[in-house]
Amino acid sequence: MKSAIPETGVPITQPAAGNGSDRQEASLHGEVLLRLRDYVVEGNIPEGARVPERQLCEMLGISRTPLREALKVLAAEGLIELLPNRGARVRQLSQRDLEELFDVMAGLESLAGRLACELITDEEIAAIERLHYEMYGHYLHRDMHGYFQINQQIHESIVAAARNETLKTTYANFAGRIRRVRYSANFARKRQRWGEAMREHEAILDALRRRAASELSDILFQHLRNKRSAAIDHLAEGQDTGLETTPQGD
Amino acid sequence: MKSAIPETGVPITQPAAGNGSDRQEASLHGEVLLRLRDYVVEGNIPEGARVPERQLCEMLGISRTPLREALKVLAAEGLIELLPNRGARVRQLSQRDLEELFDVMAGLESLAGRLACELITDEEIAAIERLHYEMYGHYLHRDMHGYFQINQQIHESIVAAARNETLKTTYANFAGRIRRVRYSANFARKRQRWGEAMREHEAILDALRRRAASELSDILFQHLRNKRSAAIDHLAEGQDTGLETTPQGD
DNA sequence: AATACAAATAATGAATGCAAAATAGCTTCT
């Protein structure tokens, strides 16, 4: 058998030349790290599958040294795991792993809400309100995809309003780990749960307007907890196929 | 000038032989990573100072390849930073960085408390109570060091009671980043603040006994927030000397 | 004497090379 990795190979020719998002890294290993991380997060390699060094080197047009450095970092981030003398594999998340990840995400968002209450401006709240109503529109039209997009933006806005770069980075890290599952989980959302989620979002907005830190913290945690349940349930159902059926549109 | 790094060099002769704590890593790079992390966390290299590859290679008795892999990981963890073509430096934390780190730690402990309320056993609570009274004894005897030790144990017990390995790992990561400062901050604790901290701990224990998740979450966050203030104030005072005077007993 | 310039030296970043381990393939034996 060849390998399950699609050949999206675009060699790194111009290190850190204006390639879309302005991620800083000028060094080769930095470039490799960013590209590999995306590559894995986007689900280009099946869960549990080997991450073949040689093939990736060819794909990226580099030697093994910077690639291996990047792999070590990805392993530290929890995206892959390194088996001694047996190479790297895409980390397979057990149900328990997912529960833990969702809970930590819930804790981080809960913290973000708490901190946001301290310094958030009326303008920022207004912007979130606009997003909220936009999302409500998608809800009414039963447009799951649009809803999901705005939903993400709202949560990211709250994290941004916390004015804590460390928190933001950590949040992004965990978000990457569960991205595929999360997407899948949102599609699994039952109609009833969807309505609940909308109500929770209204409560979030309300608490935010009143800068009620503790209260917002509680609501956000519960909100994420409920998402967790939906996601876990969904996965438990489709356990056999695992994540391979996860939509990867974007 | 030679270098500011003390020669604690003990070459890695027996990879993962029973060297105290049972840290798994069998590979060389893993060994190096663990040792280097401790080396940096324990403050053997002054803040902002270069991390000389060659010297560390000699000290550890390895080549540059595994060392550089470890450096990449430490950079990802936030302990050091890599300047392009200019090597690694021990990350110097600005006051803002510290504020952010303390807040994230506060959020994580707050989360830990919330989760702990769900499944903590009476035995675990009893164990924390014992620690609490032991700590109270240190408080009465004005034994700052003993107090600090037990204090750490209590917070770690709460994190452990959350039954979330991901959280535990993340918590440990952040704890490592601010370890030196934290130690210093505890010594800076004024008598009045010390009394407050004891009362807060009593409230923590009370909420834990009642499994009052939201309440415990709030108390823990506030508790850590107050620690943050003490630490930041302390650092602001001794800004000139920086952290070099930090006691490093253990 | 101080500054600017230039060569020498050392450090970094990445590629290559080599030994050990794992996997695959083949043969042999029951």
Added chain:
DNA sequence: AGAAGCTATTTTGCATTCATTATTTGTATT
């Protein structure tokens, strides 16, 4: 035919080497 054992190939882990960039040292000039 199937299992067990042995060899060949591949892959991994680390050391070494090479090119490039920074830093230091020395020299000349104002």
